[in-house]
Structures are given as C-alpha cells and as structure tokens.
Amino acid sequence: xxxxxxxYARPTPLGWLKRAEAxxxxxxxxxxxxxxxxxxxxxxxxxxxxxxYMIWSKRMFGKSCSSSRKANTYARxxxxxxxxxxxxxxxxxxxxxxxLEDEQKSFEDFLQRLREARDKAEFDQxxxxxxxxxxAMDDDEKQDA
Numbered sequence: 001x002x003x004x005x006x007x008y009a010r011p012t013p014l015g016w017l018k019r020a021e022a023x024x025x026x027x028x029x030x031x032x033x034x035x036x037x038x039x040x041x042x043x044x045x046x047x048x049x050x051x052x053y054m055i056w057s058k059r060m061f062g063k064s065c066s067s068s069r070k071a072n073t074y075a076r077x078x079x080x081x082x083x084x085x086x087x088x089x090x091x092x093x094x095x096x097x098x099x100l101e102d103e104q105k106s107f108e109d110f111l112q113r114l115r116e117a118r119d120k121a122e123f124d125q126x127x128x129x130x131x132x133x134x135x136a137m138d139d140d141e142k143q144d145a
Contacts, residue, residue, distance in 0.1 A: 036050040036051050
C-alpha cells in the first residue's frame with residue numbers, strides 16, 4: 001500500500017465527530033435540539049457546547065420559518081403560472097385562480113368591514129361609558145334645583 005492510500009485508510013482522531021455531525025444534519029434541526037437537550041441532561045457542558053456550536057454554525061437560526069414560507073409561496077406562485085401544455089386545462093386553471101383571487105378579495109373586504117364594525121361598536125361603548133358620569137351629574141343638579 002502506498003503512503004497516500006495509507007493516509008486515506010487511517011481514521012482521523014475526530015472522524016466520529018464529523019460522522020455524528022453528518023448524521024444530525026441528515027435528520028435536521030429537531031435532531032440537533034434533541035442532542036443539545038440530552039447533552040444538558042447528562043452533562044451540562046456538552047449541552048452548552050452543542051448550543052454554542054448550533055448558534056455559531058447557524059444551524060439553530062439559519063433558516064427562519066418566515067423565509068422558508070416566503071420561498072414556498074414564491075415557488076407555488078411560479079408553478080401556478082407555468083403552462084401545462086394543455087390549452088383546456090390552462091384555461092380552466094386561469095379561471096379557477098381568478099375566481100379564487102376574487103373570493104380572497106371578497107373575504108378580505110368582509111374582514112375589513114367586520115373590523116370597522118367592531119371598532120365602531122367599541123368606540124360607541126366607550127362614548128356611552130364616558131357620558132354616563134356627565135348625565136349622572138346633570139340629573140343630580142336637576143334634583144337639587
């Protein structure tokens with residue numbers, strides 16, 4: 001065996017760490033969190049080390065939920081506008097998407113009207129409660145006179 005082949009065959013001292021990291025990466029963020037919690041349970045410095053490593057390597061906060069949600073929204077919008085090659089289906093899809101957008105607009109308008117009605121009712125209640133002491137004082141002055 002040559003010296004170069006011998007170097008590749010020899011395991012590195014930290015090879016098990018790289019394998020563990022790859023194994024956790026394959027299973028995602030929940031696996032890292034479980035490993036960190038178990039580290040805190042069994043020996044707190046291990047848990048602290050894993051937490052620091054997750055933050056430093058951006059495994060904890062690398063992808064936020066909002067950024068992945070935006071990416072999914074973009075991907076869905078892009079795929080929805082792509083032609084399927086079937087003219088009848090594309091016409092049906094365009095009509096359905098337009099109808100859904102109209103329904104969404106109507107629903108958003110409905111929600112806006114509900115918010116405005118709730119705001120008006122709350123404001124009217126506030127004004128009624130505010131005017132009660134003034135009416136009570138007016139009634140007391142009339143009875144005293």
